[in-house]
Amino acid sequence: MQPSDVLTLLGLSTLATHLPNGIAVLDTDFRYLFINPTLADFNGCSVQDHLHQHVTDILPHLAGTIVPMLTKVRDSGIALVDFELTPHTTAPENHWLGSYLPVKNEQQQVVAIAVIARNQTREMEIQQHRQRDLKRMKQVLDNMFAFVGILQPDGTLLDANAPPLLLAGITIDDVAGRKFWECFWWLHNQADAELIEAACRRAAQGYTSRFDVQAKMKDSLIIIDFMIAPVFDEFGVVQFLVPSGIDITRRKRSEQALQESESRFRKVFDSAADALIAVNAEGEITLANKRAEQMFGYSQAELLGRPVDLLVPAQARPNHHQHRHGFMQHPTSRPMAQRQELFAQRKDGSLVPVEIGLTYLEQDPKAAVLATVTDVTVAVQAKQHLQSIIDDKTALLHERELLLKEIHHRVKNNLQIVSSLLNLRSHNAAGELKDVLQDSQLRIRTMALTHQLLYEQKNFSFIPLGAYLRQLSLLIRQSILSPDLVHFDLDQIDDEPQLPLQQAIPCGLLVTEILTNSIKHAFPDGRSGRIQMTLKQLDGQLCLQLSDNGQIRRDFSLGQGNSLGMQLIPAFLAQMGAQAELIKSEGTSYRIRFSVNTGATPE
Incomplete structure (x- = not known):
């Protein structure tokens, strides 16, 4: 077997160079075919000095030990494992173990011997280091x-x-x-x-x-x-x-609580009676409730991410863009705008009258503004219907005013005609009859004055009592002979009180009878004198006092006397709901107290 075949068989050409163990391959004559740097250092020579050299040339001092062992492995084909080795150059405290492994071919013939040297001391150090690392890691994990x-x-x-x-x-x-x-x-x-x-x-x-x-x-x-x-x-x-x-x-x-909170918020949000739409700083819709979908005809998916101008009438969008930009420059919450009519546009292009409130949401990147949109279609219709009713009622009221005005005007004219007839009749009358006709004429003119004031004031329920008393005094003075002999003091009359018609007429007739009686009986034989009239509000009541500085009639009392006027005074007081007090001191005073009838309300 060629050396290259052995190296290929073992796969050592690259791998063995980087292994921590010493590795070498010997042929059957015990010459080095391959050795890695670790074992070369262990033997005390370079890798190149080992190649093709016999083990006895490299390790002569161990020849007597290792050659027999190698021979045994070669001849028997049985490996020798983990025998002790003595290093040649490394530190003596290192403990090395060697192994000789037979390398066989397909016919099971030994063709080479693999040498493996392991530094057991180093392995133990590595193991101890690993154990220390594991202990430190365990301490970290336990903490x-x-x-x-x-x-x-x-x-x-x-x-x-x-x-x-x-x-x-x-x-x-x-x-x-x-x-x-x-x-x-x-x-x-x-x-x-x-x-x-x-x-x-x-x-x-x-x-x-x-x-x-x-x-x-x-x-x-x-x-x-x-x-x-x-x-x-x-x-x-x-x-x-x-x-x-x-x-x-x-x-x-926390996530569950947040989800529950969001769920509750969504339920409340979707159950709101008004449309709620959240808009970010760019004017895009980020949130819309169910009512908004119903009001505008869009689905949730069609609204989210779309510009809010989508819901603004087309002709108002340019201005709305400017208004929105201005609002975001100085954002603040704004209540429902009732100063102008606003409209929103539905998906189908139709317009709906609305009221819009804006709530500024600080530090919310998704929703800068929450718009509350209320459909006021029903309110607008109700307002229009109410306005129609008001217009009808106003027209009827105007007709009523015209009618009442005409009635008071005609009553006043009719009373003046009666007064004129009495005046004509009194010219040809003599004695007591003439006095009766003149008194009757004065009473009729008093009633006519009441209707004249109602007509002139355009108020058909109340008259200004102060102005009424002043004109009535003037009328009485003009109706009595030689009126310049008696001076009327009217400076203490309060012009504020208003008196309803049902009290004004008996009040005027009462004042007429008292003033007429004073002029006739307090200043006999053409005497001069003074009559003072005061009108004040005291303790929620009106106090009317008529005083003269003329002759006192000791035998005279309210409701007594031969004249018709004095007999009518109690009836007038009863119609007014008044109480009267007669005071005789330095002249005669009539003090009358009464309350304004609240059954009628000034228009």
Whole structure:
């Protein structure tokens, strides 16, 4: 056999050069065909100095020992393994073991001898170093909260770090040697155990698996992010399985709580009566509720990611773009805009009247603004219907006002005609009849004045009492002979009170009778004097006082006397709901107190 054939057979030409062991190949005459640097250094010569040299030339001091051994291997075809070697140049404390292996051809004939030298001391140092590394790694793993284990390819647990053992309240002896899926952590759930077993079998085939699973601890169940991966040797064969897991219970619970919160939010969001649309800073729709889909006729997929201008009437979009840009420059929440009519555009192109409120969402990259859109179609229709009713009622009210105005005007005119007739009749009358006709004429003119004020004020329910009393006083003075002899003091009349019609007429008639009586009887024989009228509001009531500084009639009292006017005074007081007090001191005073009838309301 040629040397090249031997090298090809053993595959040593490249591999042996990098191996830590010493390797050489001798022919049957014990000459070196090949030697790697490790064994060459062990022998104390270079690789080139060995080639084609006899072992006795390289190792003369060992010839007596090794030649017989090589001869025995060559002649017997039986290997000699792990015999001690004495190094020639290396440190004496290193312990070397040698092996001679026969190399045979297809006819089982020895054609060469392979020499292998192993530095057992070095191997022990390497092993010790590995053990130290493994110990340090074990310490690191034991101080990790994560679960880490080592399995045989068949799933048998060899070792595990401390945390999962402590949390489960067990020791390594309780689980070592058991199939991993039969260990304490998975006994609570057969389905989880079967999932672990399937993952172990996949890992033995070279595949990594990762999933969430519940692990049983001493007092609770925790959720772990579980992974099992194969570990390959230098030949690509699965040597170990490494399961690992991280406790994600809090994260899972937080995720679940977040999902539940999002679910609740979505339910509330979708159940809102108004359309809710979230828009980002670029004006794109990022969220829309069910009501928005119903209102605008778009599906959720058709709305998301589309510009919000899609929902704006076409003619308003240019301005809307500017408004939106301006809003984002100075964002702030804005309530529903009721100052102008707004419209939105549906998918079919139709317009719907809306009210829109804007809520600015700070620090939300997905939704800068939340728009609340309310369909006010019903409200607009109701408003239009109400406006129609108001217009109709306004027209009817206007007609009513015209009618009342005409009625008061005609009543006033009719009363003036009656007054004129009485005046004509009184010219030809004499004595007591003339006085009666004049008194009647004054009462009629008093009632006519009331209707005149109602007509002039365009208020057909209330009259201004102060103005009424002033004009009434003027009317009385003009109706009585020599009125300049009596001075009227009207400075203390409050112009604010308003009096309803049902009280104004009896009040005017009452004042007429009192003033007429004072002029006639307090100042007899053409005497001069003063009459003062005051009107004030006291304690929620009106206080009307008429005082004269004329002659006092000691035998006179309210409701008594021969004249018709004095007999009517109690009736007028009753119609007004008033109480009157007669005061005789330095003249005569009539103090009248009454409340405004709240059954009527000023228009």
